Amino acid sequence: MIGFENRAMLERMDFGKPNEVQFCVYASEGISKERTEKFFAGWNEKEATKYQLYARIASFQIYERKNFFHSGILKNIMEIPIPDECDRVLALISRNVGDVIWGLTALPEVLGEVNDETLTHGFVVGKMGSLNQLLMSPRKGFLHELFHFFSCGHAILKSDCYQMIKSLKDVAVQVREQNGYERFGVKPYFPSKGVNAPIFIFREQVNGTLKNLLK
Numbered sequence: 143m144i145g146f147e148n149r150a151m152l153e154r155m156d157f158g159k160p161n162e163v164q165f166c167v168y169a170s171e172g173i174s175k176e177r178t179e180k181f182f183a184g185w186n187e188k189e190a191t192k193y194q195l196y197a198r199i200a201s202f203q204i205y206e207r208k209n210f211f212h213s214g215i216l217k218n219i220m221e222i223p224i225p226d227e228c229d230r231v232l233a234l235i236s237r238n239v240g241d242v243i244w245g246l247t248a249l250p251e252v253l254g255e256v257n258d259e260t261l262t263h264g265f266v267v268g269k270m271g272s273l274n275q276l277l278m279s280p281r282k283g284f285l286h287e288l289f290h291f292f293s294c295g296h297a298i299l300k301s302d303c304y305q306m307i308k309s310l311k312d313v314a315v316q317v318r319e320q321n322g323y324e325r326f327g328v329k330p331y332f333p334s335k336g337v338n339a340p341i342f343i344f345r346e347q348v349n350g351t352l353k354n355l356l357k
Protein backbone atom coordinates (compact mmCIF):
# COMPACT_ATOMS: atom_id res chain seq x y z
CA MET A 143 0.00 0.00 0.00
CA ILE A 144 1.02 3.62 -0.48
CA GLY A 145 0.48 4.39 3.21
CA PHE A 146 -1.92 5.75 5.75
CA GLU A 147 -2.63 9.45 5.80
CA ASN A 148 -0.42 11.52 8.12
CA ARG A 149 -3.10 14.11 8.78
CA ALA A 150 -1.09 16.40 11.05
CA MET A 151 1.70 16.62 8.49
CA LEU A 152 -0.70 17.04 5.59
CA GLU A 153 -2.37 19.98 7.30
CA ARG A 154 0.98 21.68 7.88
CA MET A 155 2.15 21.34 4.28
CA ASP A 156 1.72 23.92 1.56
CA PHE A 157 1.51 22.34 -1.87
CA GLY A 158 1.24 25.69 -3.65
CA LYS A 159 -0.76 26.34 -6.76
CA PRO A 160 -2.64 23.57 -8.60
CA ASN A 161 -0.79 21.53 -11.22
CA GLU A 162 -2.28 19.37 -13.92
CA VAL A 163 -0.56 16.19 -15.01
CA GLN A 164 -1.51 15.13 -18.53
CA PHE A 165 -1.97 11.43 -19.24
CA CYS A 166 -1.95 9.78 -22.64
CA VAL A 167 -4.32 6.88 -22.14
CA TYR A 168 -4.18 3.66 -24.14
CA ALA A 169 -7.21 1.55 -23.38
CA SER A 170 -7.67 -2.03 -24.40
CA GLU A 171 -10.92 -2.98 -26.08
CA GLY A 172 -13.84 -3.06 -23.68
CA ILE A 173 -12.69 -0.09 -21.63
CA SER A 174 -14.66 2.97 -22.62
CA LYS A 175 -13.76 6.64 -22.43
CA GLU A 176 -16.59 7.05 -19.89
CA ARG A 177 -15.13 4.38 -17.63
CA THR A 178 -11.70 6.01 -17.93
CA GLU A 179 -13.15 9.40 -17.01
CA LYS A 180 -14.64 7.87 -13.88
CA PHE A 181 -11.23 6.57 -12.82
CA PHE A 182 -9.72 10.03 -13.24
CA ALA A 183 -12.65 11.67 -11.45
CA GLY A 184 -11.91 9.30 -8.56
CA TRP A 185 -8.42 10.75 -8.21
CA ASN A 186 -9.46 14.34 -8.78
CA GLU A 187 -12.25 14.23 -6.21
CA LYS A 188 -10.56 12.09 -3.57
CA GLU A 189 -6.83 12.84 -3.72
CA ALA A 190 -6.04 15.80 -5.99
CA THR A 191 -7.47 18.41 -3.65
CA LYS A 192 -5.05 17.37 -0.89
CA TYR A 193 -1.96 18.05 -3.00
CA GLN A 194 -3.36 20.42 -5.62
CA LEU A 195 -2.30 17.87 -8.19
CA TYR A 196 -4.91 17.03 -10.81
CA ALA A 197 -4.77 14.21 -13.35
CA ARG A 198 -6.14 14.88 -16.83
CA ILE A 199 -6.76 12.75 -19.89
CA ALA A 200 -4.80 14.45 -22.67
CA SER A 201 -5.58 11.75 -25.21
CA PHE A 202 -7.53 8.52 -25.31
CA GLN A 203 -6.93 5.75 -27.78
CA ILE A 204 -7.48 2.04 -28.14
CA TYR A 205 -4.42 -0.06 -27.37
CA GLU A 206 -3.95 -3.53 -28.66
CA ARG A 207 -2.78 -5.81 -25.91
CA LYS A 208 -0.02 -8.07 -27.11
CA ASN A 209 1.27 -9.76 -24.00
CA PHE A 210 -0.24 -11.89 -21.34
CA PHE A 211 2.29 -11.62 -18.55
CA HIS A 212 2.53 -8.29 -16.78
CA SER A 213 6.22 -7.78 -17.48
CA GLY A 214 5.42 -8.00 -21.18
CA ILE A 215 2.60 -5.51 -20.92
CA LEU A 216 4.78 -3.02 -19.09
CA LYS A 217 7.56 -3.40 -21.65
CA ASN A 218 5.10 -2.78 -24.48
CA ILE A 219 3.98 0.43 -22.83
CA MET A 220 7.53 1.60 -22.14
CA GLU A 221 8.17 1.47 -25.87
CA ILE A 222 5.76 4.39 -26.32
CA PRO A 223 7.74 7.65 -26.08
CA ILE A 224 5.88 10.29 -24.06
CA PRO A 225 4.12 12.47 -26.65
CA ASP A 226 4.51 16.26 -26.45
CA GLU A 227 1.01 16.78 -25.08
CA CYS A 228 1.48 14.28 -22.22
CA ASP A 229 3.45 13.85 -19.02
CA ARG A 230 2.68 10.19 -18.41
CA VAL A 231 1.68 7.12 -20.44
CA LEU A 232 -1.05 4.94 -18.95
CA ALA A 233 -2.59 1.78 -20.33
CA LEU A 234 -5.91 0.52 -19.05
CA ILE A 235 -6.30 -3.15 -19.75
CA SER A 236 -9.25 -5.49 -19.46
CA ARG A 237 -9.15 -9.11 -18.53
CA ASN A 238 -9.36 -11.87 -21.07
CA VAL A 239 -10.10 -15.54 -20.64
CA GLY A 240 -6.43 -16.37 -20.17
CA ASP A 241 -6.20 -13.98 -17.25
CA VAL A 242 -9.17 -15.56 -15.57
CA ILE A 243 -7.48 -18.94 -15.71
CA TRP A 244 -4.22 -17.39 -14.52
CA GLY A 245 -6.09 -15.79 -11.63
CA LEU A 246 -7.58 -19.09 -10.58
CA THR A 247 -4.21 -20.81 -10.37
CA ALA A 248 -3.41 -18.60 -7.35
CA LEU A 249 -0.23 -17.21 -8.90
CA PRO A 250 0.54 -13.76 -7.61
CA GLU A 251 -1.52 -11.36 -9.60
CA VAL A 252 -0.65 -7.83 -10.48
CA LEU A 253 -3.45 -5.33 -10.93
CA GLY A 254 -1.20 -2.60 -12.15
CA GLU A 255 2.42 -1.58 -12.39
CA VAL A 256 4.48 1.51 -13.13
CA ASN A 257 8.06 1.26 -14.43
CA ASP A 258 10.68 1.83 -11.69
CA GLU A 259 13.25 3.52 -13.95
CA THR A 260 11.25 6.67 -14.65
CA LEU A 261 7.83 6.09 -13.02
CA THR A 262 6.17 7.51 -16.11
CA HIS A 263 4.79 4.44 -17.87
CA GLY A 264 2.33 1.99 -16.43
CA PHE A 265 -0.86 0.03 -16.62
CA VAL A 266 -3.92 -0.61 -14.51
CA VAL A 267 -6.35 -3.48 -14.89
CA GLY A 268 -9.49 -1.49 -15.53
CA LYS A 269 -12.04 -4.24 -15.60
CA MET A 270 -12.92 -7.11 -13.27
CA GLY A 271 -12.22 -10.60 -14.44
CA SER A 272 -10.92 -12.96 -11.81
CA LEU A 273 -11.71 -13.70 -8.20
CA ASN A 274 -8.38 -12.34 -7.04
CA GLN A 275 -9.53 -8.90 -7.97
CA LEU A 276 -11.97 -8.96 -5.12
CA LEU A 277 -8.88 -8.03 -3.09
CA MET A 278 -8.54 -4.68 -4.81
CA SER A 279 -11.13 -3.03 -7.03
CA PRO A 280 -9.99 -1.46 -10.33
CA ARG A 281 -10.96 1.90 -8.86
CA LYS A 282 -8.62 1.43 -5.89
CA GLY A 283 -5.97 -0.07 -8.14
CA PHE A 284 -6.11 3.06 -10.28
CA LEU A 285 -5.56 5.38 -7.29
CA HIS A 286 -2.70 3.17 -6.07
CA GLU A 287 -0.86 3.29 -9.42
CA LEU A 288 -1.45 7.03 -9.79
CA PHE A 289 0.56 7.57 -6.62
CA HIS A 290 3.40 5.62 -8.26
CA PHE A 291 3.12 7.90 -11.31
CA PHE A 292 3.77 10.75 -8.87
CA SER A 293 6.88 8.93 -7.60
CA CYS A 294 5.45 7.64 -4.32
CA GLY A 295 6.54 4.22 -3.08
CA HIS A 296 5.01 1.82 -0.56
CA ALA A 297 5.11 2.82 3.12
CA ILE A 298 3.22 2.70 6.39
CA LEU A 299 2.53 6.44 6.31
CA LYS A 300 2.27 8.75 3.32
CA SER A 301 4.81 11.23 4.80
CA ASP A 302 7.55 10.59 2.20
CA CYS A 303 4.91 10.63 -0.52
CA TYR A 304 3.81 14.15 0.47
CA GLN A 305 7.42 15.33 0.34
CA MET A 306 7.92 13.71 -3.03
CA ILE A 307 4.83 15.31 -4.56
CA LYS A 308 5.89 18.65 -3.13
CA SER A 309 9.41 18.27 -4.59
CA LEU A 310 8.04 17.52 -8.06
CA LYS A 311 5.69 20.51 -7.81
CA ASP A 312 8.48 22.81 -6.58
CA VAL A 313 10.76 21.75 -9.44
CA ALA A 314 7.93 22.41 -11.91
CA VAL A 315 7.54 25.95 -10.56
CA GLN A 316 11.29 26.65 -10.62
CA VAL A 317 11.81 25.46 -14.19
CA ARG A 318 8.81 27.44 -15.40
CA GLU A 319 9.90 30.60 -13.57
CA GLN A 320 13.29 30.41 -15.24
CA ASN A 321 11.75 29.79 -18.66
CA GLY A 322 13.54 26.44 -18.74
CA TYR A 323 11.32 24.97 -21.45
CA GLU A 324 11.49 27.95 -23.81
CA ARG A 325 15.25 28.11 -23.35
CA PHE A 326 15.70 24.54 -24.48
CA GLY A 327 12.96 24.81 -27.09
CA VAL A 328 10.91 21.96 -25.64
CA LYS A 329 7.32 21.64 -24.48
CA PRO A 330 6.57 21.97 -20.74
CA TYR A 331 6.65 18.75 -18.74
CA PHE A 332 5.45 17.84 -15.26
CA PRO A 333 8.62 16.40 -13.67
CA SER A 334 8.95 12.76 -12.77
CA LYS A 335 11.42 10.80 -10.68
CA GLY A 336 12.29 7.15 -11.03
CA VAL A 337 13.18 4.87 -8.14
CA ASN A 338 16.85 5.64 -7.30
CA ALA A 339 16.92 8.05 -10.24
CA PRO A 340 17.23 11.83 -10.49
CA ILE A 341 14.24 14.06 -11.15
CA PHE A 342 13.55 14.25 -14.87
CA ILE A 343 12.74 17.83 -15.85
CA PHE A 344 12.18 17.22 -19.57
CA ARG A 345 10.20 14.44 -21.27
CA GLU A 346 13.15 14.14 -23.66
CA GLN A 347 15.26 12.89 -20.72
CA VAL A 348 12.66 10.25 -19.94
CA ASN A 349 12.29 9.16 -23.53
CA GLY A 350 16.08 8.96 -23.95
CA THR A 351 16.46 6.92 -20.76
CA LEU A 352 13.78 4.44 -21.84
CA LYS A 353 15.15 4.18 -25.35
CA ASN A 354 18.59 3.22 -23.99
CA LEU A 355 17.04 0.79 -21.58
CA LEU A 356 15.02 -1.03 -24.22
CA LYS A 357 17.88 -1.26 -26.72
Ligand SMILES: [Zn+2]
Nearest residue numbers: 143286290296
Ligand atom coordinates in the same frame (compact mmCIF):
# COMPACT_ATOMS: atom_id res chain seq x y z
ZN1 LIG B 1 2.28 -0.41 -5.64
